[in-house]
Every structure is written in structure tokens, then in C-alpha cells.
Amino acid sequence: MTFARAVRGRGRSLAMLALVTATMMVVATTVASAGTIRLPKNGVEKPPAANLTETGSTLLYPLWNLWAPAYEHAYHQVTLTTAGTGSGTGIADAASGTVNVGSSDAYLSPSVVQATPGLLNIPLAISYQAIVYNIPGLNAHLKLNGGIIAGIYNGKITNWDSPAIARLNHGVKLPSLPIVALHRSDGSGDTFIFTQYLSKQVAAWASGPGFGTTISFPAISNGLGENGNGGMVTGCQATPGCIAYVGISYLTQALGDGLGYAAIANGVGQYLLPTPADAEVEAAGFTRATPANEAISMVDGRIHGGYPIVNYEYAIVNKHQASASTATAVRSLLEWAVNAKFGNNHGFLSQVRFDPLPAPIVAKSLRQILSIR
Amino acid sequence: MGLGAVLAVLAVKAWPAVVVNGWGFVARSQWLPGNTYGGVVHTHGVAHPQGSLYGAWPLIAGTLETSLIAVVIAVPLALGTAFALTERLATWIARPLGFLVEILAGLPSVVIGLWGVLEVGPFLARHVYPLVASHVPDTGPFRFLTGSVGYGEGLATSGLVLGLMIVPIIAATTRDLFLQVPALPKEGGEALGLTGAEVARRVTIPWVRGGIVGATVLGLGRALGETMAVAMISGSVLGKVSPNLYGTMTTIAATIVSQLDSAATDGTGFAIATLAEAGLILAVIALVVNLAARRIVARTGRLAAPVGRG
Amino acid sequence: MAVVDQVYGSTRRRRAVDWAFRAGALAALALVVAPALWLVVGVVARALPHWRWNVLTTLSAGTSGGLENAVAGTFVLMAGVALLAGTTGVLTGVYLAELVGPRRSGRPGGVWARGAIDVLAGFPSIVLGYVGYVALCVALHWGFSLLAALLILSLMVVPYIAKSTESALRQVPTNYREGAEALGMSQGYALRRVVLRSALPGIVTGLLIALSVAGGETAPLLYTAGATNNLPTWSVLHQPVAYLTYYVWTDYNQPSNAAHVVSNDAALILVAMVLTMLVVARLIVWRTQRHAESAR
Numbered sequence: 001m002t003f004a005r006a007v008r009g010r011g012r013s014l015a016m017l018a019l020v021t022a023t024m025m026v027v028a029t030t031v032a033s034a035g036t037i038r039l040p041k042n043g044v045e046k047p048p049a050a051n052l053t054e055t056g057s058t059l060l061y062p063l064w065n066l067w068a069p070a071y072e073h074a075y076h077q078v079t080l081t082t083a084g085t086g087s088g089t090g091i092a093d094a095a096s097g098t099v100n101v102g103s104s105d106a107y108l109s110p111s112v113v114q115a116t117p118g119l120l121n122i123p124l125a126i127s128y129q130a131i132v133y134n135i136p137g138l139n140a141h142l143k144l145n146g147g148i149i150a151g152i153y154n155g156k157i158t159n160w161d162s163p164a165i166a167r168l169n170h171g172v173k174l175p176s177l178p179i180v181a182l183h184r185s186d187g188s189g190d191t192f193i194f195t196q197y198l199s200k201q202v203a204a205w206a207s208g209p210g211f212g213t214t215i216s217f218p219a220i221s222n223g224l225g226e227n228g229n230g231g232m233v234t235g236c237q238a239t240p241g242c243i244a245y246v247g248i249s250y251l252t253q254a255l256g257d258g259l260g261y262a263a264i265a266n267g268v269g270q271y272l273l274p275t276p277a278d279a280e281v282e283a284a285g286f287t288r289a290t291p292a293n294e295a296i297s298m299v300d301g302r303i304h305g306g307y308p309i310v311n312y313e314y315a316i317v318n319k320h321q322a323s324a325s326t327a328t329a330v331r332s333l334l335e336w337a338v339n340a341k342f343g344n345n346h347g348f349l350s351q352v353r354f355d356p357l358p359a360p361i362v363a364k365s366l367r368q369i370l371s372i373r
Numbered sequence: 374m375g376l377g378a379v380l381a382v383l384a385v386k387a388w389p390a391v392v393v394n395g396w397g398f399v400a401r402s403q404w405l406p407g408n409t410y411g412g413v414v415h416t417h418g419v420a421h422p423q424g425s426l427y428g429a430w431p432l433i434a435g436t437l438e439t440s441l442i443a444v445v446i447a448v449p450l451a452l453g454t455a456f457a458l459t460e461r462l463a464t465w466i467a468r469p470l471g472f473l474v475e476i477l478a479g480l481p482s483v484v485i486g487l488w489g490v491l492e493v494g495p496f497l498a499r500h501v502y503p504l505v506a507s508h509v510p511d512t513g514p515f516r517f518l519t520g521s522v523g524y525g526e527g528l529a530t531s532g533l534v535l536g537l538m539i540v541p542i543i544a545a546t547t548r549d550l551f552l553q554v555p556a557l558p559k560e561g562g563e564a565l566g567l568t569g570a571e572v573a574r575r576v577t578i579p580w581v582r583g584g585i586v587g588a589t590v591l592g593l594g595r596a597l598g599e600t601m602a603v604a605m606i607s608g609s610v611l612g613k614v615s616p617n618l619y620g621t622m623t624t625i626a627a628t629i630v631s632q633l634d635s636a637a638t639d640g641t642g643f644a645i646a647t648l649a650e651a652g653l654i655l656a657v658i659a660l661v662v663n664l665a666a667r668r669i670v671a672r673t674g675r676l677a678a679p680v681g682r683g
Numbered sequence: 684m685a686v687v688d689q690v691y692g693s694t695r696r697r698r699a700v701d702w703a704f705r706a707g708a709l710a711a712l713a714l715v716v717a718p719a720l721w722l723v724v725g726v727v728a729r730a731l732p733h734w735r736w737n738v739l740t741t742l743s744a745g746t747s748g749g750l751e752n753a754v755a756g757t758f759v760l761m762a763g764v765a766l767l768a769g770t771t772g773v774l775t776g777v778y779l780a781e782l783v784g785p786r787r788s789g790r791p792g793g794v795w796a797r798g799a800i801d802v803l804a805g806f807p808s809i810v811l812g813y814v815g816y817v818a819l820c821v822a823l824h825w826g827f828s829l830l831a832a833l834l835i836l837s838l839m840v841v842p843y844i845a846k847s848t849e850s851a852l853r854q855v856p857t858n859y860r861e862g863a864e865a866l867g868m869s870q871g872y873a874l875r876r877v878v879l880r881s882a883l884p885g886i887v888t889g890l891l892i893a894l895s896v897a898g899g900e901t902a903p904l905l906y907t908a909g910a911t912n913n914l915p916t917w918s919v920l921h922q923p924v925a926y927l928t929y930y931v932w933t934d935y936n937q938p939s940n941a942a943h944v945v946s947n948d949a950a951l952i953l954v955a956m957v958l959t960m961l962v963v964a965r966l967i968v969w970r971t972q973r974h975a976e977s978a979r
Contacts, residue, residue, distance in 0.1 A: 065745030083910035084933045088637030096821045109410045111640025185609030187635015213635035225609030230936030250938040375838045453711025477719040479957030481899025549885045553854035570704035584850040594805035626807030652810040659805030
């Protein structure tokens with residue numbers, strides 16, 4: 001029984017059992033032979049000496065910076081260079097072979113896969129998004145849903161005391177304050193999942209602005225573009241009345257800057273705050289639906305208790321590497337990253353407020369990793 | 374030669390966009406990347422995402438507007454600065470002040486952009502723009518100066534910060550030029566009873582006019598192509614021209630930097646081709662502006678400048 | 684006096700105009716200096732509370748740690764640009780000012796070269812960076828590398844150097860050249876010993892602006908130099924180079940306080956570097972000028 005066959009099994013326990021069986025049968029070190037690759041006992045291949053480079057998502061960048069020294073410490077023969085440049089650049093650099101590993105907040109589009117057939121998107125962790133606002137004097141968490149947020153971003157709802165918001169928030173004293181809708185001016189995975197949420201909740205948004213890493217937001221006089229998540233937080237802090245969407249890693253900074261954050265309607269109509277537990281519930285609800293290539297949106301699923309704006313953070317890797325030894329080093333790095341004992345350890349992930357991958361997803365990611373040659 | 378290579382690469386990259394976007398590109402206002410996760414359609418044999426429709430008019434307008442504001446602000450400031458530094462102030466104070474102006478030239482645009490978006494924009498929107506907007510008459514061309522003053526990100530702030538950024542480029546050259554003007558004609562002017570202002574207007578400035586225009590064109594070039602600062606201060610709103618002086622907008626260069634990353638997620642490559650086409654348009658604008666400037670230099674150069682070398 | 688009065692109107696009016704002119708000049712200076720001070724003080728004030736000297740001797744850890752690699756990388760980039768763009772730019776400037784004969788119409792020659800330079804100056808740095816990425820890093824398989832970054836940065840700043848060299852040379856008084864000619868110097872010798880020397884302050888100023896522009900660039904480097912937390916190596920290809928603006932730009936947009944400290948520190952170091960460069964250059968210029976005057 002090989003590992004590759006084992007991970008086809010469904011469900012957490014089966015995969016774990018298979019993992020244990022597989023690792024017990026494995027010889028001491030890796031053999032990258034013609035057929036299957038056997039993982040050593042700890043689940044991570046021993047890399048040859050290599051210089052690995054990573055560029056891409058600025059949301060994943062802090063995590064890579066935590067991972068790089070730890071991985072280099074475990075395997076002195078490898079140096080790992082990281083850079084935060086943006087998801088699109090990560091995809092393009094991985095596709096062109098300028099770097100070994102790209103990282104992206106969004107999965108690959110069919111047209112990108114068509115242009116570079118060997119490109120894989122491999123989940124490394126789970127992130128989610130908070131909707132923040134700057135309403136001085138308000139301490140409660142506002143309840144918001146897709147309809148209201150879309151109304152704000154297309155200019156139909158312009159004041160925080162509008163009846164639509166008040167109806168949802170009985171007992172909350174809403175000030176008369178004009179709303180300023182912030183969006184990301186640079187292309188961003190955050191815009192991707194935010195607009196996906198609006199598209200799934202509001203049919204008119206889906207057929208209108210739609211979703212993407214850059215979309216044409218309705219041209220409204222009270223809309224502002226901000227650069228990066230950092231720009232969203234500082235811009236929102238400087239603009240009373242603002243509403244913004246930020247990656248969960250930025251929640252601490254947003255709270256420190258005096259911003260509030262909303263409870264968001266999920267696919268079954270519950271209003272939930274962005275907590276690690278509720279994001280994990282959403283992700284767990286998608287483990288079965290996640291296909292073998294792991295390209296899937298987890299936004300706004302019909303999952304009881306699941307926070308609706310959740311996504312996989314991906315490594316983008318070309319299946320065909322320049323040499324066998326580079327391929328081994330890349331596999332080793334990614335095996336280490338998705339392993340719950342190493343990279344997917346809570347100690348790393350909690351520092352950036354990410355959630356670890358569910359075990360069945362680790363198995364699916366490993367299957368993809370092992371196809372890198 | 375380097376320029377030729379750059380233009381060639383750009384033209385090759387832009388060609389699919391030129392074919393699909395057509396002439397309407399410079400007139401349209403929409404900036405719709407289309408559904409990059411949906412179907413791919415073909416127009417004139419070029420693949421692009423379903424629903425994609427690009428227009429560069431707001432970017433072109435924004436580029437010209439911000440650069441115009443910048444030059445209008447910067448030229449008098451730079452001339453005044455250079456004059457004050459060379460003619461009016463004692464050396465002990467002129468040296469450090471001149472130094473500060475030079476430092477301004479060396480500050481990274483990222484740093485200036487941060488300052489613009491965090492400090493200058495909010496300050497102007499709170500204290501300066503409302504004053505202007507409420508005191509100009511609401512008629513004719515002045516209407517452009519009225520209306521909502523926004524939140525400090527937009528056309529006016531971008532133009533002002535750009536102006537400040539190009540002042541040192543113009544001022545440094547102008548100051549060095551002023552210093553090169555021999556003392557003799559100036560003293561001669563003074564001996565004839567001319568005031569300081571008249572010496573400057575009749576002797577100093579004509580002596581160095583060509584150099585000043587050259588420096589201005591250089592500054593204009595920087596304003597047209599400035600990327601990071603404008604990307605941070607303009608409000609980066611795609612698809613619309615600012616209705617008044619204070620509204621959010623974007624420029625060609627700012628759009629390229631803020632959209633290049635997400636353009637890479639369009640697997641057909643059409644989004645990147647469109648950005649390359651926008652870059653080509655900027656090159657053409659720079660060329661036209663330069664030719665116009667050279668015409669002006671040539672004409673004024675023949676009319677005036679009786680002294681100094683040709 | 685009578686003639687002057689006829690042309691220029693009443694003395695009182697002329698006085699008023701003169702006063703307004705002087706006040707305007709000083710106001711313009713104030714309007715430029717005040718924001719510059721505001722900017723510099725802001726940069727210092729943001730960085731100083733958390734400043735630690737070991738930032739200069741510790742390697743970066745991306746969103747935390749020191750900036751030794753970025754400082755070293757920025758120096759390497761600036762030195763490379765000074766070498767590449769400095770030579771090209773000054774030679775181009777000399778060519779345009781001294782070697783191109785005037786056209787028959789009496790206008791200055793070298794129209795095409797000058798047009799190319801002006802267009803290049805108006806080119807957005809991000810486009811140059813993108814072209815560098817497509818042509819050098821990807822098509823030529825250089826990867827993120829020092830050479831790609833240097834070529835693109837140099838292309839960017841050559842216009843500044845060429846332009847300032849040209850205008851500095853053009854402002855050298857004609858009688859210097861005539862004097863040199865009268866003394867029987869060859870054109871090349873006169874250029875080297877007389878014309879270039881008196882144009883030096885202008886050339887150096889242009890070079891400095893160009894270098895500080897190069898050191899302060901972000902967008903083109905993101906796509907050509909890449910980024911790394913290690914020191915620059917001797918290989919000009921396939922090895923990314925670190926630089927300060929990367930950390931200003933990337934870490935400003937990161938959530939942790941440690942990252943903001945890195946960003947602020949990088950901005951402060953950049954400002955300090957620019958300042959030092961300008962001080963040194965001013966000293967050089969001042970010395971040469973004193974020499975030139977005593978030799979006169």
C-alpha cells in the first residue's frame with residue numbers, strides 16, 4: 001500500500017490511519033523514483049542543498065517569514081527567500097519559473113491553468129475576512145448582510161442611520177453619519193472573496209459588478225480606494241463613517257485603531273462574528289466538496305454555524321520543476337508547511353490568526369505536493 | 374537605444390489589446406476586467422475574458438489634469454525658491470534651506486505618498502478645500518472648484534503633492550543656472566536703476582530661459598510618470614473622471630502599478646496587454662508634450678534672449 | 684533715468700512691484716521648505732521612538748528584524764547606477780551640449796536623442812520595471828537579479844543626468860571657451876580642463892538627484908530585483924537583491940507593530956542616506972569651486 005493510494009480515502013480518521021500505516025512502511029529516507037514517492041516517518045522529505053524563492057500574497061507573507069527561519073533551522077542546506085508582492089505576481093512568477101513557489105489568496109482561474117497546464121494551487125492554511133467600520137461611540141457589533149453591504153457599495157445606502165441598517169440592529173443607537181465605502185485599489189485576494197460574498201448573497205451584484213481580484217466598483221461619490229490591507233485600516237481610522245473589508249490578520253491592528261467589526265449573515269441566515277472556531281466550522285463543511293485540484297470557493301456556504309467569508313491560502317507551484325533536486329526541495333518545504341507538527345502548527349498560524357487545514361485537506365494537499373517532479 | 378527596446382517590448386505586449394480595444398480605448402470610460410473565472414471569448418482572434426471592456430479616457434484625463442496642476446504650482450514656486458536662495462538671502466540661511474529643497478528631491482515617492490495620504494490629504498480636506506469651495510462663485514469654469522471636497526484623496530491633493538515633488542527638479546537646475554549668470558549684466562542693470570524684480574525679469578530669467586524650460590519639461594515628465602505617490606493619493610477610482618477639483622480619480626501610471634498584480638490573474642493575458650497599451654499611450658503623451666515644449670522654447674528663444682549663449 | 688521711467692512707469696509702482704516680487708519669492712521658498720520640513724520631521728518622529736542601532740547590523744526577517752541586507756543592497760544598487768547611468772548620462776549630456784552642431788535653422792541639434800531622453804523621463808517607472816521583468820527576468824532567464832535591476836534603474840535616471848549635464852555645460856560662459864581657444868587648446872582639452880570643470884556643480888547636482896531617485900524607487904525594483912533577506916552576493920544574475928524601499932512599502936502594509944517599526948526605520952535610513960549624499964556632494968562642489976576661483 002502506497003501513500004498516494006492511501007490518501008484517496010475519505011474522512012479524517014481514515015486518512016490519519018493511512019498516514020500512520022504508510023509512514024510505518026517507509027524506509028528511512030526518500031526515494032524519488034519513477035513511480036511513487038515514499039515519505040519518511042516525520043512526513044517531510046529530506047531536501048538537497050537548494051536556494052528556494054517564494055513571492056506573492058502579502059497576507060501570507062508574515063506566515064512565510066515565520067516559516068522560513070524555522071524550516072531553514074531544520075534543514076540547514078536550504079535557504080528560503082520570501083517576498084510579499086501580491087497574489088497575481090506570485091502566480092505569474094511561479095508560472096514563468098522566476099520563483100519556485102508563488103502564494104495566492106485566490107485559487108487559479110481556468111484560463112491561467114489553461115495557459116500554464118502544470119500549475120497547481122495547494123492550500124497551506126485557512127484565512128477569513130472581517131468587515132470593519134469606524135463609527136465613533138458605537139460599542140456593539142453591528143449585524144450586516146450581503147444586501148446591506150452591496151447597498152452601501154452601490155450607493156443606495158449612504159448613512160449609518162438608514163432604515164435598512166436600523167431594521168437589522170434593534171436596540172443599537174445608530175448615529176446619523178455618512179458612510180464612506182472603502183475598497184482596495186490594488187488587485188487583491190481580499191477583494192476577490194469580499195465580492196464573491198456579495199455575488200452569492202445578492203443576485204443583482206452577481207450580474208452587475210461581479211467578483212474578481214479587481215472589479216469595477218460602482219462609481220459613487222462616497223467611495224475611496226485604499227492600497228493594501230494596511231491602507232484599508234489606516235484609511236478607515238482616518239475617515240469616520242467608513243466601512244472596509246480586511247484580512248483577519250489585520251483585525252488586531254484595526255481594533256487597536258478603534259475600529260469596530262460586524263457580525264455577518266451566513267448562507268443559512270445566522271449572524272456570526274469572525275472567530276477562529278466559526279471559520280473552522282465553515283472550512284470543515286467544505287472538506288468533502290473540495291475537489292482533487294483544491295480550487296474551490298468556501299464563501300457563503302449553507303453551513304450551520306460557519307462564518308461566511310473564508311478562503312484557503314494557496315501555494316502556487318509548477319508541477320514540472322527545473323531539476324529533480326529542486327523538485328525535492330520544493331516538495332519538502334510544502335510537506336513541512338502543511339504538516340500539523342511543523343508548519344501547520346497552531347503556534348505559527350495563531351500569530352497571523354489563520355486556521356490550520358482540516359486533516360482531509362492536508363491529505364489532498366499532500367497528493368498534489370507529491371505530484372511535483 | 375534603450376528606449377527603442379523598451380518601446381518594442383511594450384508594443385509587442387500591447388498589440389492584442391490594441392486590436393481588441395480599438396480606437397474607442399482612448400474615449401471610453403469603463404474599466405471592466407470581465408469574469409476572469411468565467412468563459413473566454415475571442416475578438417479578432419484575440420482571447421479575452423467574457424465581459425471585459427476597457428477604456429482609458431479617465432486615466433488619460435487624470436494624468437493630464439494632475440500634471441497640469443503640478444506644473445502650474447511648481448514653476449512659480451521653483452522660480453521663487455531659486456531666486457530667494459540665490460539673490461535674496463544671506464548664505465548662512467540660504468545654504469541649509471537650499472539643502473532642504475534638495476532633500477525633497479531625494480525622498481522616495483513611497484515616503485511622500487504615505488505623508489500625502491496620511492497627513493496632507495486630511496489636512497487639506499478639512500481646512501483648505503472647504504474654504505476654496507465655499508468662496509468661489511458657482512458659475513462657469515469656477516464650478517469645477519466647487520462641490521463636495523471629499524476626504525483628501527483625489528485630483529487636487531495628487532496635483533499639489535506632485536507639484537511639490539517636481540519643485541526641487543526645477544528649482545535645483547534654476548538655482549544653478551542663476552548662479553551661472555555673470556554678475557556684470559546684473560550689476561549693469563542695477564546701475565541703470567532697475568529694481569531687483571526688473572533685473573530678474575529683464576536680465577536673469579531671459580539669460581537662463583532655455584534651461585528653465587528644459588527643467589520644467591523634465592519635471593513635467595516626472596509628474597506624468599510618477600507612480601507610487603499618485604497611486605496612494607489619487608483615491609484610485611477606476612472608470613470615472615473626477616467631477617470636480619477634489620474628487621477621486623486615477624492616472625495611467627497609478628493604474629498600471631495598482632492593477633498589474635491582479636492583471637496577472639487573467640490567464641488570457643488580455644488585462645496585462647491592456648496595461649501595456651496604457652503605458653504606450655503615456656509614452657505618446659510624453660512625446661507630444663515634449664514636442665510642444667520644444668516648439669515653445671524655439672519660438673521664445675528667438676524672440677528673447679538677446680544676451681547669453683545660444 | 685528718464686528712459687527707464689518711460690519704459691517702466693512710476694517709481695512708486697516699481698517699488699511696489701519689486702516688494703511684491705521679493706515677498707513672493709520668499710513666500711515660494713516658505714511654501715516649499717515648510718512641507719519639506721513637515722515631511723522630514725514626520726519621518727524622523729515616526730522612527731525615533733523605536734530606533735535601535737543594531738538595525739544596521741542585523742539581517743532582516745521580512746516583517747521584523749534588521750535592515751543590514753537592505754542598506755547594503757541599496758548601496759550596491761546606487762553604486763551600480765552611478766557607474767552605468769553616470770557614465771552614459773554624462774557622455775550623452777556632453778554629446779548634446781558640445782558635439783552636436785546646431786542645425787541649419789539655428790536651433791540646437793540632436794533632436795532625436797533629446798526627444799528620446801524626454802520621453803524616457805516621462806515613462807512611468809512601473810512600465811520600465813514591467814518591461815524589465817518580461818524581457819530580462821523572464822525571456823532572458825535572468826531571474827530576479829542585480830543586473831536586471833541596474834539596467835532598468837539606469838534607464839530610468841539617464842535622462843536626469845544627461846539633461847542636467849547638458850544644461851550645466853550650456854551655461855558655461857562663452858568667453859571661457861573663447862579664452863581656451865585663444866590659448867590654443869584643442870577642443871577636447873578645453874572641454875576637459877575648462878568647460879567640464881566649471882560645469883561640475885551642475886553635473887554633480889544632477890547626478891545626485893538621479894541617484895536619490897534611483898535609491899528611492901520601489902515599483903521597478905519589485906519586478907526586477909525581487910526581494911531577499913540576505914546580503915547582496917557577487918553574482919549579478921539569478922540572485923535577488925534587497926533594498927530599503929521594499930521594506931518601507933511592504934511592511935507599512937503589514938499588520939504587526941514590528942513590521943511598522945521596520946518600515947519607519949527603512950524610511951529614516953533612506954532620508955539619512957540622501958542627506959549624507961547631499962552633504963558630501965555639496966562639500967565636493969564647494970571645494971572645486973574654491974579651487975577654480977583661486978586658479979582663475
